[in-house]
Amino acid sequence: MTWRSFQTGFVGMVILSFFCTGCWDATEINELGIVVASGADLVKPSDPHSNIKAYVQVALPSQLAGGATGGPSPSGSQKTFVLEEGEGPTAASALTSIQQRMSRRFFLRDRRVIIVGEAYAKRGLSDLLDEMIRNPDARLRSYILVAHGVTPNKLLKLAYPLTRLPADAIVELEQSHQAITINVVQFVKVLTGKSDPYAMGIRMLNTSSGKQGRIFELNDVAVFKKDKMVGWLRGEASRGFFWLQPQSMQLRRNSMAVPVPGGGWVTSQLVILNHVILPSWGKAGPRFSVNVEISDDILENMSRLKLDQSHDVKIAEHAIEQSILNQIVALLTTLKQTYHADIVGFGDLLFARYPKQWRTIESHWDQVYSRMPIQINVKVHIVRSGLIGDSVLNKSTSQGR
Amino acid sequence: MGKGASEQTDAKDASSSKGDARPHTSEGFLHSEKYREHPIFKDIDINEKLLRKQFEKCSDVVFRPFALLGARKALIVYVDGLVDSKELEANILKPLTTAQGATAYGRDATLSTVEKYILPIANIEPIQTLSRTVTIILRWQVMLFVDGEEKALALSVSKWPQRSVTEPETEAVIRGPREGFTENVRTSTALIRRRIHTPELKTESMQIGRLTQTQVVLCYIQGLIDDKVVEEVKTRLKRIEIDSVLESGYIEELIEDTPWSPFPQIQNTEKPDVVTALLLEGRFALLIDGTPFALVAPINLWGALASPEDYYERYLISTMIRWLRYTFGLIALFLPALYVAITTFHQEFLPFSLLLSVAAARENTPYPAVVEALIMEFTFEAIREAGVRMPKAIGSAISIVGALVIGQAAVQAGIVSAPMVIIVAITGIASFTIPRFNFAIALRMLRFPIIILAGLFGIFGILFATICIVLHICSLRSFGMPYTSPITPLSIPNLKDTLFRAPWWAMRQRPYQSSKANLTRQSTAASPTHRIPGFKKQKEGSE
Incomplete structure (x- = not known):
């Protein structure tokens, strides 16, 4: 074929191809149902073999954006989203059953929150995760949350007073550094490793003034054993988990009030958190040392300590250390004794450091884990105690003298 | 495009061999x-x-x-x-x-x-x-x-009513000479001769056009210009057999390298300072009687995006403005197409709140985004064209109608979406940042096929169009000089005057593209090394 006829043929083919297209991939943006959050739960929570119910929160852009026609809608009077639900034997089929009823195509790329019911989490999340990983449309950075004490649809139905979409509120809470976030990618990564995943719990509360509706709260950590949830970490134990999380480097705003010897309280705020978890392999098998080093600010001093004096600073540091130590001990005790779940990631660390020895204990890692000695060292430095030194109360009395 | 050039010469040869095809001469019985x-x-x-x-x-x-x-x-x-x-x-x-x-x-x-x-x-x-x-x-x-x-x-005592030397309206500058050429070619040559005091500035005159006998003056500086280019332009001018030349556009179309390209390969300007500067870079100019627009060649793509002011303002300002132009040149070409592609194929490009806003705005619109974009762009071009031809008094009325009808009423009636109006407005502004009108028009024209491709294939279509445009630009020549020079073929010293505008003391050489014979423009005497006491970090210049 000569160059010229090749050229003509090529140009002809390109032009002809324009007429063959039907823009089959094209979807106008206003034909999308933008999914902002979704939920999944068992139809009958008591029966582990029951069907799965899926919930989808679809945003209503016309109500959200205001636009040229209406102006911003008064918040609360109009719904900014639609909640649809569907049933099926698996998470994917339940989602499909909703799609069949919807006039708009699901747009899953902005689904930022997935709330699973407690019963469903206890049965296992593997089918949901599998669907998420396989579906090219789904976004893997969605946060996973476990509904605590309520069903997901109640949470998804709730109109949050401060943001336009309730999903926005959940995302903001997740990103507020008050919570330990986990998204689908991280969840799957942990699941395919040697450790166990976790998820934050979400609860519904009444606002303090009552009438303004209900709000969410993220607290307590759902502990998973592989893909099945086994229980909750509450109170001390859940706070102990903060100190051992790599993400908690960002937990800047966390303040804790600690009683100090001699009466009164000192409230400290985290500045820098360094933690190192070191595995070692002795004759008796693996052992760990957990070293936590913390730099703290003093927010409030309601005690007799004079924090401009190094002796009193030591006392305060020691009190904080003790308090943190108690939390970590509570965490590890619960995990090792009650749940036998390794959400801190000891298994991964051990495998990374001692891959050969790991094989010898892999089959009975659960037993090894619950008997394994873990040494905890906590070191607290108070870096900024404020120039006042001792409490304002003390100052005023001393001046009065 | 190379194919096209060869066909053109073939056609010329054919017509000159047929004596009958020559135009009839109307010179009278004497x-x-x-x-x-x-x-x-x-x-x-x-x-x-x-x-x-x-x-x-x-x-x-x-x-x-x-x-x-x-x-x-x-x-x-x-x-x-x-x-x-x-x-x-x-x-x-x-x-x-x-x-x-x-x-x-x-x-x-x-x-x-x-x-x-x-x-x-x-x-x-x-x-x-x-x-x-x-x-x-x-x-x-x-x-x-x-x-x-x-x-x-x-x-010779000729005299007729003439326009005086005034500021050209098409190339207004904030800083710089305000003189412009006039319709009289002698005034034009005088304006150039007044600026360049060397006998090496040659002004070769010839008459083109059998009936109009239009005087065409070829200006160049001997010793700076490549002699082959002068030969080439003379050959091309001699080949012209036409009854009339009323504007430089006639000549431009008859001598340009690639007549099928949307991109101009010859620059036109009304400003003697621009012509002088380009002559000093080793290019040639054609001054044509009866029009204030002179032709300058060979040029390159970057020259089309440069304004004379770039060389008069301080270099930092010029560099910033130049990048502004490059950015908005790309915006003028691609923005509507990108909007179409993203809203119809790649919605995941949009941040969540933007997605909601766009989705809400498009909720009630009747047409798909491609059609909407094409309608709006056509309307904008129509308003622009109407505004150009109208007298000033009516022009403002047109802009009011345009702004009200398109900007306000069309959105409120739900015929077009508000983001589309914003996109069209930005694109319009962007195409006006390009200093050369004919280059801006080229970009505006190319916008439409890109929008259609984006509507059919999404980002892939835009990419396809981009590749085609880049290939085409790279194959363009202006009097044998590569259009994309000095980026391709790369010449690092000449980048001083493309991606940014180096300070004058650093531009010690003329552009390599056009003048190979006599490169040095200035000595190092005024560079900071010599000028500022204590600035001795650099070695003394070798020249």
């Missing part, structure tokens, strides 16, 4: 075989008769017989209105008719005496043939015939 070389008759009455016949029904041609120095019959012929009648009276008729000359030189002074001693006119030319006198008369000169002489005198 240019026919019989009279063409015939000398001027000694009998002035025959001359007058023939000329009167030639200029039959030409009311503006004046025949003025008189007696030369009171004795011999004489005749002046000229076109009324193209001759300075005051000068004609004072410097031609008066010395030739009064008795003073007669007493000094005798009553029967010859024409050469008249030429040498009597006429106080700078530009006098003796003419031998009658056919030539016709041409001369039509070239705005006065012909003087004397009875018994076999030659006549052409006296």
Whole structure:
């Protein structure tokens, strides 16, 4: 074929191809149902073999954006989203059953929150995760949350007073550094490793003034054993988990009030958190040392300590250390004794450091884990105690003298 | 495109080989075989008769017989209105008719005496043939015939109403010379000659156009320009056989390298300072009588995005503005297409809140995004075009109608979405940041196929279009010089004047693209090394 006829043929083919297209991939943006959050739960929570119910929160852009026609809608009077639900034997089929009823195509790329019911989490999340990983449309950075004490649809139905979409509120809470976030990618990564995943719990509360509706709260950590949830970490134990999380480097705003010897309280705020978890392999098998080093600010001093004096600073540091130590001990005790779940990631660390020895204990890692000695060292430095030194109360009395 | 160029030359050869295809000449009977070389008759009455016949029904041609120095019959012929009648009276008729000359030189002074001693006119030319006198008369000169002489005198006292040198409206600058060329090519050459004081500035003149005989002046600086380029442009100009040249656009289309390209390969400008600067870079200019627009070549893509002000403002400002132009050039080309592609294929590109806003705005619109974009872009072009042609008073009315109809009413009626209006507005502004009108038009034209491709194939379509455009630009030549020079082929020293504008003391060489012969523009004497005490970090310049 000569160059010229090749050229003509090529140009002809390109032009002809324009007429063959039907823009089959094209979807106008206003034909999308933008999914902002979704939920999944068992139809009958008591029966582990029951069907799965899926919930989808679809945003209503016309109500959200205001636009040229209406102006911003008064918040609360109009719904900014639609909640649809569907049933099926698996998470994917339940989602499909909703799609069949919807006039708009699901747009899953902005689904930022997935709330699973407690019963469903206890049965296992593997089918949901599998669907998420396989579906090219789904976004893997969605946060996973476990509904605590309520069903997901109640949470998804709730109109949050401060943001336009309730999903926005959940995302903001997740990103507020008050919570330990986990998204689908991280969840799957942990699941395919040697450790166990976790998820934050979400609860519904009444606002303090009552009438303004209900709000969410993220607290307590759902502990998973592989893909099945086994229980909750509450109170001390859940706070102990903060100190051992790599993400908690960002937990800047966390303040804790600690009683100090001699009466009164000192409230400290985290500045820098360094933690190192070191595995070692002795004759008796693996052992760990957990070293936590913390730099703290003093927010409030309601005690007799004079924090401009190094002796009193030591006392305060020691009190904080003790308090943190108690939390970590509570965490590890619960995990090792009650749940036998390794959400801190000891298994991964051990495998990374001692891959050969790991094989010898892999089959009975659960037993090894619950008997394994873990040494905890906590070191607290108070870096900024404020120039006042001792409490304002003390100052005023001393001046009065 | 290379294929196209070869076809063009083929066509030319074919037409010149066929004698019949030549355009009919309308030069009158004195240019026919019989009279063409015939000398001027000694009998002035025959001359007058023939000329009167030639200029039959030409009311503006004046025949003025008189007696030369009171004795011999004489005749002046000229076109009324193209001759300075005051000068004609004072410097031609008066010395030739009064008795003073007669007493000094005798009553029967010859024409050469008249030429040498009597006429106080700078530009006098003796003419031998009658056919030539016709041409001369039509070239705005006065012909003087004397009875018994076999030659006549052409006296140049031409003058006609002319526009004065004013600021060009198409290329307004904040800082820089405000002079512009005029329709008179002599004024134009004068404006350039006034700036460059070297005999190496050559101004070769030629007439193009069989009927208009338009004067075309080829300007270049010998020693700076590549001689091959001069040869090439002369060859291309000589090849032109056309009846008229009324504007530089005629010449541009007849000599450009790739006639099928949307991109201009020859720059046009009204500003003598621009032409001077480009001449000094070793390019050539064509000044064409009857239009203030001069042509300059060879040029490159970056020149199309440069403004003369870039060289007058301080270099940091110029560099920033240049990048602004590059950015907005791309926006002008791609923004509507990107919007179409993203809203119809790649919604995940949009951040969540933007997605909601766009989705809400598009909720009630009847057309798909592609159609909407095409409608809006066409409408914008129409408003722009309408505004350009209208007088200023009506122009503002058009902008009000345009803004109200498109911006407000169309959105409120739900026919187009508000984001589309924003996109079109930004695109419109962006295309106006490009200083060269014809280059901006090229980008505007290319926008439409890209929008269609984006509507069919999404980002893939845009990418396909981009590749096509880049391939095309890379294959373009301006008088044999690569259009994308100095990026491809890469010449690092010349990047000083493309991606950013280096300070003048750093631009020590002329662009390599056009002037290979004489590269050095300045010495290092004014560079900071020598100028600022204590600034000795760099080694002393080698020159």
